[in-house]
Amino acid sequence: MRLMPLFVLSSLTLVAPAALYAQQPNDAQIAAIVVTANQVDIDAGKLAESKASNAEVKAFGRQMVTDHSGVNKQATELVTKLGVKPEDNATAQSLKSGGAANVQALSSLSGAAFDKAYVDHEVAYHQQVLDAVDKTLIPSAQNAELKALLEKVRPAFVAHLEHAKQVQQSLGH
Amino acid sequence: MRKVTTIGVAAIAAIVLLLLAIGRGEGHGAPAAVDRKSAQAIAIDGARFHPDTIAVPVNHPVEWVNHDPYPHNVTSSAGSFTSGNLTPNGRFRFTPAKRGTFEYVCTLHPGMKAVLRVQ
Secondary structure, eight states, X not given: OOBOOOOEETTEEOOOHHHHBSSOOOHHHHHHHHHHHHHHHHHHHHHHHHHOSSHHHHHHHHHHHHHHHHHHHHHHHHHHHHTOOOOOOHHHHHHHHHHHHHHHHHHTOOHHHHHHHXXXXXXXXXXXXXXXXXXXXXXXXXXXXXXXXXXXXXXXXXXXXXXXHHHHHHTTO | OHHHHHHHHHHHHHHHHHHHHHHTOSOTTOHHHHHXXXXXXXXXXXXXXXXXXXXXXXXXXXXXXXXXSXXXXXXXXXXXXXXXXXXXXXXXXXXXXXXXEEEXXXXXXXXXXXXXXXX
């Protein structure tokens, strides 16, 4: 599979799944991307839950853990039912390494600097995952139930993006 | 013989009564079922309330059902009612006793806003 270059946003690594695929992912690869994309945000959310100094940022992090865990549970149940085994792929791996780099970068920060970096990343991450869902994942999904799941969880990413922007604004950006 | 006939009549009467009850559908003897069926349903799906604006008569029950795989709540902006957090498939029923326009939100997802009009 030919990949387009990754790009970096600010000092934190951010991967745009849509930008990674020159070819369309298959359903097994989509399943792996969905689960990984959610897990990346769960990991960052857990860090924010424990490390954020601003109460709103902390609550947002907690919510990301809850919501994305719920989405992942539903996605896992569906792929199990469909007999689709998530297939690791370059996009999922890039998401994973990007998420790890983000958590590492955030770990070195504290106080207001942490809050700002976490929320800024959440805004950019949700926007890019949304782009991937719209431009790559939904159009590529072959199984109708998998496509329906992607369409069903899409509004959650929109809601999170709106919420992250509100938190960003309240932090004075 | 008379005893057998009496039992037979009683059994037939019971069957007839049962059939009449079934024929009426929901109704007598099952207030909870009646209430549930007649409630105005609002679905929480895709981080939205569907429909997001609704009008009901006063004292008519409204029921929200969370179809998303993560929690939501139904919270009146003026504090008139709140569901607490609803887990996936969780339900919240509210019967408005006062007329008015009630704006409500999900406090977990600030973009989720809707209006309940009680006439």
